[in-house]
Amino acid sequence: MNQLFIIWQAMPSLMSGTLVTINLTIYFLVIGFMLGILLALGRVYGPSYLQLLIIIPFERFFRAVPALVLLFLFYFGSSFFHINLSAFMAAVLAMGLRSAAYQSEIFRGAIQSIGIEQMKAAQSLGMNIWQAVRYVILPQALRLSIPSWANEYAVVLKDSSLAYAVGVTELLRQGRYIVARTFGNALLVYTVCALIYFILVFMGNQLLRFLEEKYKIPGYELKQRREQSVLERI
Amino acid sequence: MPKVILKVENIYKSYGKLTVLKGISFQVNQGETTVIIGPSGTGKSTLLTCINQLTPPDKGHIWLEETEITNPETNINMIRSSIGMVFQLFNLFTHLTVLDNVRLGLIVVKKIPKDRATNICLEKLKLVGLVDKIDAYPAELSGGQQQRVSIARALAMNPKLILFDEPTSALDPELIGEVLNVMIKLAESGMTMVVVSHEMGFARAVANDIIFMENGVIVEEGKPDILFHHPQNPRTREFLHKITELYGGKSE
Numbered sequence: 090m091n092q093l094f095i096i097w098q099a100m101p102s103l104m105s106g107t108l109v110t111i112n113l114t115i116y117f118l119v120i121g122f123m124l125g126i127l128l129a130l131g132r133v134y135g136p137s138y139l140q141l142l143i144i145i146p147f148e149r150f151f152r153a154v155p156a157l158v159l160l161f162l163f164y165f166g167s168s169f170f171h172i173n174l175s176a177f178m179a180a181v182l183a184m185g186l187r188s189a190a191y192q193s194e195i196f197r198g199a200i201q202s203i204g205i206e207q208m209k210a211a212q213s214l215g216m217n218i219w220q221a222v223r224y225v226i227l228p229q230a231l232r233l234s235i236p237s238w239a240n241e242y243a244v245v246l247k248d249s250s251l252a253y254a255v256g257v258t259e260l261l262r263q264g265r266y267i268v269a270r271t272f273g274n275a276l277l278v279y280t281v282c283a284l285i286y287f288i289l290v291f292m293g294n295q296l297l298r299f300l301e302e303k304y305k306i307p308g309y310e311l312k313q314r315r316e317q318s319v320l321e322r323i
Numbered sequence: 324m325p326k327v328i329l330k331v332e333n334i335y336k337s338y339g340k341l342t343v344l345k346g347i348s349f350q351v352n353q354g355e356t357t358v359i360i361g362p363s364g365t366g367k368s369t370l371l372t373c374i375n376q377l378t379p380p381d382k383g384h385i386w387l388e389e390t391e392i393t394n395p396e397t398n399i400n401m402i403r404s405s406i407g408m409v410f411q412l413f414n415l416f417t418h419l420t421v422l423d424n425v426r427l428g429l430i431v432v433k434k435i436p437k438d439r440a441t442n443i444c445l446e447k448l449k450l451v452g453l454v455d456k457i458d459a460y461p462a463e464l465s466g467g468q469q470q471r472v473s474i475a476r477a478l479a480m481n482p483k484l485i486l487f488d489e490p491t492s493a494l495d496p497e498l499i500g501e502v503l504n505v506m507i508k509l510a511e512s513g514m515t516m517v518v519v520s521h522e523m524g525f526a527r528a529v530a531n532d533i534i535f536m537e538n539g540v541i542v543e544e545g546k547p548d549i550l551f552h553h554p555q556n557p558r559t560r561e562f563l564h565k566i567t568e569l570y571g572g573k574s575e
Contacts, residue, residue: 214428215404308462
């Protein structure tokens with residue numbers, strides 16, 4: 090009973106932590122999505138100097154350096170350049186750019202899997218390359234990206250807990266505070282945290298599954314037969 | 324004197340060391356159909372894509388009416404919007420319905436309001452006999468239906484010229500007829516067409532001019548009657564003989 094009471098009392102702060110976690114995740118994903126698409130387009134259609142000097146180094150760097158190191162670099166490194174970044178902003182930048190690097194690879198793969206014929210057909214109608222990308226290539230590529238993007242969503246959401254290390258009071262840090270305040274109960278509190286992360290990932294993935302179904306191209310699945318998922322069979 | 328729509332002059336194209344086109348010249352008059360035949364790998368498709376600059380030629384000049392397409396100053400997207408292209412594998416936009424496939428160019432390129440664009444598209448889809456399929460997606464259609472949609476897509480742009488790149492060679496034999504019938508109807512209605520095809524029956528029926536290409540050059544060119552019955556070049560004779568054997572009966 091006592092333990093239930095502790096959790097009940099802890100709920101408001103856990104919830105505010107959850108909101109910060111959700112907030113962080115949205116920032117990461119939005120930055121990652123917009124920049125990721127631009128990087129992917131640059132990688133597929135851009136001039137080679139742009140790819141060699143900017144896109145590839147960016148993407149290699151942010152995929153090779155551990156998330157925690159990036160966080161420290163942005164948070165502690167910013168003061169070196171006399172920029173005053175809050176812990177939250179440092180986390181948003183570090184993890185948002187990191188997600189952009191990963192998402193750019195997701196989108197690049199999807200864009201490249203759309204046959205060159207689609208681009209040729211669009212150009213033969215007189216579309217310039219941006220119109221073709223906007224109306225023909227991206228609508229198809231984004232559909233194909235949803236499954237891998239669901240993966241990225243889960244990773245980014247969970248990695249937001251690393252922002253703990255630079256002092257953002259997200260879900261995990263709120264949990265840590267409660268453990269400290271109530272002298273123990275670590276297992277209980279962290280289990281609740283784990284459960285909240287699980288629910289967030291699960292709901293997000295359900296939503297993405299729903300989108301995948303909704304935007305499925307009729308008749309097209311005949312060509313790319315999907316394995317019936319275990320979840321559907323139950 | 325018939326009006327010249329397309330004039331191709333001395334076109335060269337190579338991929339690395341391989342020279343695909345070695346000085347191709349021909350012209351197409353308004354309302355006429357030119358059929359290009361020849362063994363595979365002789366640059367027929369490359370020639371078509373050179374015309375709308377999907378594959379820019381290395382050398383030579385191409386004019387669409389008075390505009391030189393090969394002039395770097397020419398707005399190539401504008402030119403392309405007035406040259407239709409029908410591909411061997413249809414190349415319909417897989418994520419769009421039949422109607423949207425036909426309508427996209429009108430809305431995006433020609434900036435025509437949606438309701439007017441829809442009317443134009445319905446008219447073209449009626450012409451190819453697919454008005455009842457406007458809400459279907461390409462993957463739900465047969466190859467012949469897809470190819471007819473792609474013809475409607477080209478037609479909707481109101482082109483001065485349509486290029487057909489082996490439009491029936493990816494189709495089951497029983498679906499070829501429905502596509503050829505549409506093309507015959509187009510030719511008879513006065514559309515200017517350049518067709519790469521081995522459909523000799525079609526060539527006989529509607530071609531004003533036949534070009535036999537091999538190894539990147541035009542071996543022989545002439546009216547169907549003359550080319551089919553009195554080919555001058557032994558290679559032309561040999562090729563036509565093989566083709567007629569393959570496609571059989573339709574010939575006489």
